[in-house]
Amino acid sequence: MSSINTAHSVVEPSRTSKRIAATIVIAYAVITMIPLAWIVLTSFKSPPDSISYPPKIVFQPTLEGYCNLFTTRTRQTSDYIASLGAPTSTCDEITRSRNMVIAGPSNYWPRFQNSLVIAFGSTFLAVSLGTLAAYGFSRFKVPLAEDLLFFILSTRMMPPIAVAIPIYLMYRQLGLSDTALGMILLYTAVNVSLAVWLLKGFIDEIPREYEEAAMIDGYTRMQAFFKVVLPQATTGIAATAIFCLIFAWNEYAFAVLLTSGAAQTAPPFIPTIIGEGGQDWPAVAAGTTIFVVPILVFTILLRKQLLRGITFGAVRK
Amino acid sequence: MAEIRIENLRKEFGAFSAVEDSSFVVRDGEFLALLGPSGCGKTTTLRMIAGLELPTSGKIFLGGEDVTFNRARERDIAFVFQLFALYPHMNVRKNIAFPLLAQGVAKAEIRARVEETAKLLQIDHILDRSVSGLAGGDRQRVALGRAIVRRPKCFLMDEPLGTLDAEFRDLMVRELRELHNRIRATTVYVTHDQLEAMAMADKIAVMNHGIIEQFGTPQEIYNRPATMYVADFIGSPPMNFLRFTAGLQKGARSVVVDGVDISVPEVHLDLAESELALGVRPEDISFSDVSPLRGAVFGSEYHGTNQIVAVEMGKGLVKARVPADQNFHIGETVGLELNYDRLSLFDCKSGRAVPSSRYAEHHHG
Ligand SMILES: Nc1ncnc2c1ncn2[C@@H]1O[C@H](COP(=O)(O)OP(=O)(O)OP(=O)(O)O)[C@@H](O)[C@H]1O
Ligand SMILES: [Mg+2]
Numbered sequence: 001m002s003s004i005n006t007a008h009s010v011v012e013p014s015r016t017s018k019r020i021a022a023t024i025v026i027a028y029a030v031i032t033m034i035p036l037a038w039i040v041l042t043s044f045k046s047p048p049d050s051i052s053y054p055p056k057i058v059f060q061p062t063l064e065g066y067c068n069l070f071t072t073r074t075r076q077t078s079d080y081i082a083s084l085g086a087p088t089s090t091c092d093e094i095t096r097s098r099n100m101v102i103a104g105p106s107n108y109w110p111r112f113q114n115s116l117v118i119a120f121g122s123t124f125l126a127v128s129l130g131t132l133a134a135y136g137f138s139r140f141k142v143p144l145a146e147d148l149l150f151f152i153l154s155t156r157m158m159p160p161i162a163v164a165i166p167i168y169l170m171y172r173q174l175g176l177s178d179t180a181l182g183m184i185l186l187y188t189a190v191n192v193s194l195a196v197w198l199l200k201g202f203i204d205e206i207p208r209e210y211e212e213a214a215m216i217d218g219y220t221r222m223q224a225f226f227k228v229v230l231p232q233a234t235t236g237i238a239a240t241a242i243f244c245l246i247f248a249w250n251e252y253a254f255a256v257l258l259t260s261g262a263a264q265t266a267p268p269f270i271p272t273i274i275g276e277g278g279q280d281w282p283a284v285a286a287g288t289t290i291f292v293v294p295i296l297v298f299t300i301l302l303r304k305q306l307l308r309g310i311t312f313g314a315v316r317k
Numbered sequence: 318m319a320e321i322r323i324e325n326l327r328k329e330f331g332a333f334s335a336v337e338d339s340s341f342v343v344r345d346g347e348f349l350a351l352l353g354p355s356g357c358g359k360t361t362t363l364r365m366i367a368g369l370e371l372p373t374s375g376k377i378f379l380g381g382e383d384v385t386f387n388r389a390r391e392r393d394i395a396f397v398f399q400l401f402a403l404y405p406h407m408n409v410r411k412n413i414a415f416p417l418l419a420q421g422v423a424k425a426e427i428r429a430r431v432e433e434t435a436k437l438l439q440i441d442h443i444l445d446r447s448v449s450g451l452a453g454g455d456r457q458r459v460a461l462g463r464a465i466v467r468r469p470k471c472f473l474m475d476e477p478l479g480t481l482d483a484e485f486r487d488l489m490v491r492e493l494r495e496l497h498n499r500i501r502a503t504t505v506y507v508t509h510d511q512l513e514a515m516a517m518a519d520k521i522a523v524m525n526h527g528i529i530e531q532f533g534t535p536q537e538i539y540n541r542p543a544t545m546y547v548a549d550f551i552g553s554p555p556m557n558f559l560r561f562t563a564g565l566q567k568g569a570r571s572v573v574v575d576g577v578d579i580s581v582p583e584v585h586l587d588l589a590e591s592e593l594a595l596g597v598r599p600e601d602i603s604f605s606d607v608s609p610l611r612g613a614v615f616g617s618e619y620h621g622t623n624q625i626v627a628v629e630m631g632k633g634l635v636k637a638r639v640p641a642d643q644n645f646h647i648g649e650t651v652g653l654e655l656n657y658d659r660l661s662l663f664d665c666k667s668g669r670a671v672p673s674s675r676y677a678e679h680h681h682g
Contacts, residue, residue, distance in 0.1 A: 207400065210402050210404065212367075212369050212389070212396070212398075212402070213396065213402040213463075214415070214419075215389045215390050216367055216392075216394060216395065216396045217395075217415060217416035217419055217463070217467070218390045218419030218467075219390060220390065223419075228404060
């Protein structure tokens, strides 16, 4: 054995090709990360630092952006500020150094909560409905199944903005404009098509024998579905949920058109921050940074399933 | 335990007929092997008995009760799938307990019965393992465990040994038969392997193109094949056919093949001139210098205690199983002696056996 002196294994990629692959992947990752990193950096800059040219990589970090994001402020004379007692918080102190006082909380947190409710609510609905529909399409003879599936997919073919006006009018009539329920229904409708298609692929791959075995063993089809099919579809469900959530979380066009107050989500709100008292880029960046966190956490939690989800078919045995 | 009776069962998928007019009875405690080549409708028949597929027409009785339109879960049947269908998200214990949970059996009893079953199958040491890491044989046993833990009316098994390697199959064949001897559950066992069927079954149903060609004990199937298809499918090498054209009279005791008179079991039917085939098993042929039925040795295959000698007869090869100590040269002319009372006659057109004293002997429905 030892006499065979191969420079490389036949099945393992050689070290050089591994290195090249790693370099490419890292380079790509860095390039995609730069905008995100820049946003995070900006969120910790002071407003002058954020617009200085050439851009500063090294700077004095401050929480001013985050303070400005969560508060509304009013400009006051230095006499008035001096007459106040000691500052009650870091934000208070920062605000006063800019000759301003905190007037109250901003709308960011309520908007962020709207985003959470609407995105997770619509994802839950879309995935639940999608799973049931996909199971039906996968296991039963549905009349015109092919046409129906195509029809379901075709709802994704036009840009959302093309149907925005009719939906706007419809929602006004129905009293669904600027309500969380309206947005949940809308995102569910858009996502359910994606969910049905993705999940049908996953469920098709689960052998029927599993449910059949359960049904012979004394379970109803519904019980078999919940006890046998669902646990095996978790990978697919997780992957589908992430795709749906990302869409609903980031959606901008419908949100701008259909929400303005009570039900406004974060994406249309964040750009409005910039207008409140000069070009407050750090506050915008802070809003964006916080906005990215939930989806990041969700993706990291489910990244195993997501990876398998994207490559599905290839790795399931 | 219960008797399984199917009557005139048919199943069509669109214009394609997968099972045609099948009828048979599996008596209480009997082991039936449903034997046939791929695509002949074995699985479809089994799935209809289980209630996973609705027959196009016909009836199914379990223990005398008409269950044709009952749901699978109402039939009290256990099914072992070819790929076992073990639930990957449950461990061995949960897999075996799964059918009992559906019946609402008490926890303590579930535990006891799962352990008893596991002992019977010698898998009690892997009860808490995940099923995904198990070897083929253990998966097989878990699947069996899930079936027997319920004590169902009958067992249906769809090629349960199909995915195991040859060595292990022999072991499992023996184990399965022993298990059957112990619990005596009515069983329908699907296989395309004739040796498996012969080794295990009390009765065999040979299927081809959705039709049950013959139903009988392994001995009946082997010794008195009802059709040329069965004669050809069973046995290795299969039965030889010597084709000839003749008319036969009831009571005839010989036929003429290639100008040679050959004694046969007494024919019980008048037959107009037609193409016939004389069927002879390789082990019913011996070599004799004086026999007028002659051919040239084409080759031989050594099998240890015996050898298979192929002889060119002019109309094709005939294979004989003879003791291994005889020596033959290729091309050598030999005389063939046929064991006349073990011969079958077939009508080539219909493929069916011609009734004779051999077929009448132990014949029953
Ligand atoms: N759901 C179905 N729709 C259409 N045709 C089917 C269906 N199920 C089975 N068939 C056809 O019916 C025929 C019999 O199938 P079946 O599965 O019963 O064969 P089998 O004897 O079990 O074969 P194998 O040994 O390959 O498992 C096959 O030709 C098959 O293609
Ligand atoms: Mg089959």
